[in-house]
């Protein structure tokens with residue numbers, strides 16, 4: 021029997037082409053005009069994005085992107101490109117590995133086209149989001165389907181949905197965090213995940229009334245297996261268990277709220293103020309919704325939240341780096357390609 025190659029499409033969110041305001045504006049427009057990110061009808065979404073967010077936010081975001089940018093470019097993209105090479109090497113020449121970005125470049129369409137031209141007989145799509153959200157994983161699925169639907173011949177496609185409970189994902193963050201925990205004593209550990217609007221979580225509840233965004237998210241069951249908030253809590257539980265943290269010494273919270281709508285809670289900013297107000301002085305911060313360090317980890321958690329903590333009386337704030345180009349991350353990607361995902365934990 022002849023063997024044909026398998027394609028692997030790695031997809032991260034995307035980043036501006038440069039940290040200059042026009043490129044940041046172009047990125048924000050494409051990103052926020054996605055109906056899964058700002059899920060308003062087209063006209064109100066267009067007005068909000070083009071008349072309010074893009075003009076006012078772009079120069080401010082460009083300023084922080086300039087702090088993040090390195091000589092090689094945006095860390096999110098640099099790590100993604102390195103992961104593409106690392107995974108290709110780990111999998112060998114039976115596979116063709118390509119990296120795409122959901123927004124800006126390189127596009128999903130261009131990379132699927134390259135896989136088609138390479139003659140692959142099946143494709144595994146791995147969105148770089150540990151926890152499923154409609155705004156991220158859902159959006160990658162939608163775009164992959166849109167492109168594939170234009171093809172005459174549609175190959176076998178497998179799409180990884182999540183890996184928030186995968187042992188290698190947990191191991192990666194545990195090993196990164198342990199380095200700090202073994203060196204010094206922290207008063208508290210924060211697990212800060214990217215937030216989403218509360219309404220979007222409720223929209224994803226297929227029963228219509230199970231998720232109250234409260235203690236219902238404290239365990240994963242058949243009913244809420246796709247709840248982003250519940251998946252984040254599950255990641256925390258698994259990390260806490262492996263790290264041996266005591267009850268009351270850690271908090272799960274949600275960062276990066278945009279706009280006036282309610283987002284999932286507790287908010288990271290409020291958590292930081294509350295902890296500092298209680299006399300907590302030393303905090304170790306994990307950001308396990310991201311597999312690569314980016315604006316949201318390095319700048320928001322690493323710099324801005326550190327500043328907020330110190331302004332409120334905190335003394336020491338330490339960010340745990342993401343999986344980036346680590347061996348654990350490449351082993352996890354290899355396992356997702358070869359064995360599929362493990363849904364939830366026991």
Ligand SMILES: C=CC1=C(C)c2cc3[nH]c(cc4nc(cc5[nH]c(cc1n2)c(C)c5CCC(=O)O)C(CCC(=O)O)=C4C)c(C)c3C=C
Pocket residue numbers: 033034035036048056057058077081094096149153155156214215216217278309310313314315316
């Ligand atoms: C971890 C997964 C992510 C979810 C869920 C998510 C939801 C989400 N994000 C916005 C708005 C913005 N996000 C921005 C940056 C950004 N977001 C993620 C990941 C998730 N977003 C990443 C990896 C990044 C960083 C990219 C980088 O270049 O380093 C930004 C842009 C930056 C800024 O101006 O603050 C916005 C805006 C919404 C509205 C949303 C849920 C609906």
Ligand SMILES: [Fe+2]
Pocket residue numbers: 214276
């Ligand atoms: Fe985001």
Ligand SMILES: [Fe+2]
Pocket residue numbers: 231232233234236237244247249250
């Ligand atoms: Fe929930």
